[in-house]
Amino acid sequence: MALTEADLAPLGIHRIPVPIPFPQAGGPVNVYAVEERGGGIFLWDAGLGSPEAIAAVEEGFRRIGRRLDEVTRIYLSHGHVDHYGAAVALMERRGAPVPVHVHPADLGKVAESGPRWRERIPHYLAHLRRLGVPEEVLEQGAREVGGGFRLARRIPAVEPAAPGERLAFDRFEAEVLHMPGHTPGLLCLWDAAHGVLFSADHLLEKVSPNPILELGPKGEEGAFLPLLRYLESLARTRALPVRLVLPGHGPPFDDHRAVIDGLLSFYRRRQARIRELLGERPLTGYELTCALFPRAGPGDLFLTVSEAMGNLEVLEARGEVVRESGGGVYRFRLAG
Numbered sequence: 085m086a087l088t089e090a091d092l093a094p095l096g097i098h099r100i101p102v103p104i105p106f107p108q109a110g111g112p113v114n115v116y117a118v119e120e121r122g123g124g125i126f127l128w129d130a131g132l133g134s135p136e137a138i139a140a141v142e143e144g145f146r147r148i149g150r151r152l153d154e155v156t157r158i159y160l161s162h163g164h165v166d167h168y169g170a171a172v173a174l175m176e177r178r179g180a181p182v183p184v185h186v187h188p189a190d191l192g193k194v195a196e197s198g199p200r201w202r203e204r205i206p207h208y209l210a211h212l213r214r215l216g217v218p219e220e221v222l223e224q225g226a227r228e229v230g231g232g233f234r235l236a237r238r239i240p241a242v243e244p245a246a247p248g249e250r251l252a253f254d255r256f257e258a259e260v261l262h263m264p265g266h267t268p269g270l271l272c273l274w275d276a277a278h279g280v281l282f283s284a285d286h287l288l289e290k291v292s293p294n295p296i297l298e299l300g301p302k303g304e305e306g307a308f309l310p311l312l313r314y315l316e317s318l319a320r321t322r323a324l325p326v327r328l329v330l331p332g333h334g335p336p337f338d339d340h341r342a343v344i345d346g347l348l349s350f351y352r353r354r355q356a357r358i359r360e361l362l363g364e365r366p367l368t369g370y371e372l373t374c375a376l377f378p379r380a381g382p383g384d385l386f387l388t389v390s391e392a393m394g395n396l397e398v399l400e401a402r403g404e405v406v407r408e409s410g411g412g413v414y415r416f417r418l419a420g
């Protein structure tokens with residue numbers, strides 16, 4: 085039988101919605117406060133590091149009658165600013181740091197010692213050029229992104245989270261699941277006894293989690309194939325007997341299989357459209373992106389190219405599309 089949000093308080097789970105300025109994310113980001121065995125509060129995600137977001141977490145703690153200094157440990161579902169950005173500020177307000185855990189594959193995104201985005205930008209620019217993005221579009225796109233990175237503070241000490249690890253709370257236990265796709269190190273929490281899945285951005289009710297283009301540490305291409313990994317993770321998620329999903333954005337929902345089947349048919353339609361477009365003539369990644377998203381602006385470039393490339397990589401892996409290289413640019417054509 086399905087559960088509802090009303091079933092969370094008896095499990096010692098409290099959802100704190102936190103406002104974020106990214107409308108495409110699927111609504112406010114959720115911070116979950118979970119009652120620890122023997123007292124204290126476990127935090128699943130920290131929220132964005134903006135003043136409004138930090139105030140929303142503090143207000144959420146007041147609402148549930150708890151204090152920030154009760155926080156014992158923080159687990160981060162993945163290395164995106166809206167999920168880890170407030171961790172340092174919350175620990176400062178708490179008065180002392182607590183252990184912060186993240187999957188090793190996302191550690192570099194949140195740790196103070198990790199590479200800065202600006203150090204990685206040249207790799208991504210070179211990659212986007214190979215996908216056929218014109219210089220003027222790159223320049224315009226670079227001007228329009230980057231603001232989000234002021235909304236997060238990197239964390240001085242981060243500990244690697246271990247997939248398969250069991251976390252014991254006051255009224256339930258959960259297993260840490262690695263569900264790569266949305267990011268390489270995305271984690272979910274799975275309470276098998278109650279059928280509760282903390283899904284983070286792996287599974288959202290209203291939006292498809294963007295499989296975001298990801299290069300290796302030295303700019304290596306193909307080190308992580310986001311949509312391929314995502315579809316594998318989705319198949320594992322579909323098999324779980326979930327009664328309630330606690331997502332990274334928006335209210336809880338049940339019937340995870342209907343949401344997953346909707347996503348699978350969404351990607352099937354997208355891939356059919358790509359085969360249709362490549363049936364007319366071979367295209368660069370950028371030409372394909374423009375054909376798929378004719379109304380997207382330069383600020384959306386990274387997300388739209390990621391979406392196009394993720395689907396192309398799936399078709400390549402199935403042997404339906406072939407990549408050819410010439411003049412420093414890739415062209416994709418139908419196989420056969």
Ligand SMILES: [Zn+2]
Nearest residue numbers: 162164266285
């Ligand atoms: Zn995310």
Ligand SMILES: [Zn+2]
Nearest residue numbers: 109166285332
């Ligand atoms: Zn998010």
